Amino acid sequence: MTAAPATLDTLDTPCLLLDDTRMTRNIERLNGLMAGHGVQLRPHLKTPKSIEVARRVMASPQGPAAVSTLQEAEQFAAAGVTDLLYAVGVAPAKLDRVLALRGRGVNLTVVVDSIQAAQAVAERARQAGAGIPALIEIDCDGHRAGVQPGHTDPLLAIARVLHGAGCLQGVMTHAGESYGCRSLEAIAAMAEQERLAAVTCADAIRAAGLPCPVVSVGSTPTAHFARNLEGVTEVRAGVYVFFDLVMAGLGVCSVDDIAATVLTTVIGHQPDKGWILVDAGWMAMSRDRGTAKQPVDQLYGLVCDADGKVYPDLLLAETNQEQGIIKLRAGSGAVLPDLPLGTRLRVVPNHACATCAQHDAYEVLHSGSRDIVAHWERFRGW
Secondary structure, X not given: OOOOOXXXXXXXXXXXXXXXXXXXXXXXXXXXXXXXXXXXXXXXXXXXXXXXXXXXXXXXXXXXXXXXXXXXXXXXXXXXXXXXXXXXXXXXXXXXXXXXXXXXXOEEEEEEOOHHHHHHHHHHHHHHOOOOOEEEEEOOOOOOOXXXXXXXXXXXXXXXXXXXXXXXXXXXXOOHHHHHOOOHHHHHHHHHHHHHHHHHHHHHXXXXXXXXXXXXXXXXXXXXXXXXXXXXXXXXXXXXXXXXXXXXXXXXXXXXXXXXXXXXXXXXXXXXXXXEEEXXXXXXXXXXXXXXXXXXXXXXXXXXXXXXXXXXXXXXXXXXXXXXXXXXXXXXXXXXXXXXXXXXXXXXXOOHHHHHOOOOEEEEEOOOOOEOOEEEEXXXXX
C-alpha cells in the first residue's frame, strides 16, 4: 500500500520547510539584475548545501558556484559541478584535497591574502606539477580577511609569488559590512566601495605587468543594490536564494520573500507568564541573533501560522536546546493567540544559513499549499 503524501499536518517536527515558489522568485530577481549589469553571477552554495537547490541557482549543471568548505566542494563535484571557487582563505593542510578535486577535472580556485599563504600554494603547485588557481582576497570594508586596497607592495608581492607558479587568477572581495547598513542608500554606497576596492587592486596588478582576469565581488545586499559594476567580472551572493529576517531588516527583501522556515508544534503553555511552548529550540533554529543590532530585534524569529501568515508581534523569544518559548513582543498591544496543544506553526529565521545548517533536509512545498512535493537532502561538515 502506498503511503499518503506528506503534508504540514503529518510531518515530524521540528523540520525545515522550503517554499519553492518564493525561492524561484528570489532566484529570478537576482538573475535579472545581473543580466542588466551584464555580469556573471557565481551563486554561493553555502546557504542551501543542497544538490537540488544548486541545480536551480547555477547557470549550468557545471556551475559556476562558490563554496565555503571543501566538503561542499567535494559534494557538489560528485554531482557534476566543475567550476567552483573555495571562497575562504585556504589552509596549507587542505591543499592536497584541493589537488585531489582538481585531479578529478574540477576547476577549483582557492583564496589567499598573505605572502605566506601564497608561498604555500605556489610550493604545493610546483611539487604537484599542477596549477592551483588562486584569487587574492581584498579587504574592502574592515569586515574580515584581505589585503588593504591601498597597500600596493604586499598586494604585488603576493601576486608575483602566485604568478611565478602559474597560480594567479585575480582578486576577490566581500562587503560583509553591508549587513550593518541602515538604508538602501548606504548599501548602494557599500557596493561601490566594494567594487572600487577590487577594481583598483586589479588595475594595480595589471599595471605591474601581471595578469588579473578575474575580479570577483559580492554579498547579497550589495548584489541587489549595486549601481555600477564596471570592471567586475563576477558577483557572488548566497542567502538571496532563501532570504531571512536580517535581509528583511535591511530592506533587501520583505518577510513575504523568505523561503525557508521551521515547522514546529505547540507542546505546552504557561498562561501566567504569557508563554507558548514549542518543540523548536536552538537546535532547530540556531543561536544566531542577527537582527539584535537592527532597529527591530526579531529575537529568535517571527511566528506564523502553518500557512505562513505572520501573527502580529509574536516571536520565538527564548530557546532551550529542544524547546522554544513564544511570547508577544515587549510593549505590544496585540493579544496572545489561542494556540492549542498540537497546533502547527512556522518560525521565520534570523539567518537562513545558520538555521538551515541545523537540519538534514528540506521539505519542499509551494506557496498556498500544505502538501509536501519533495524531500531534498542537504549536507553538513567540513
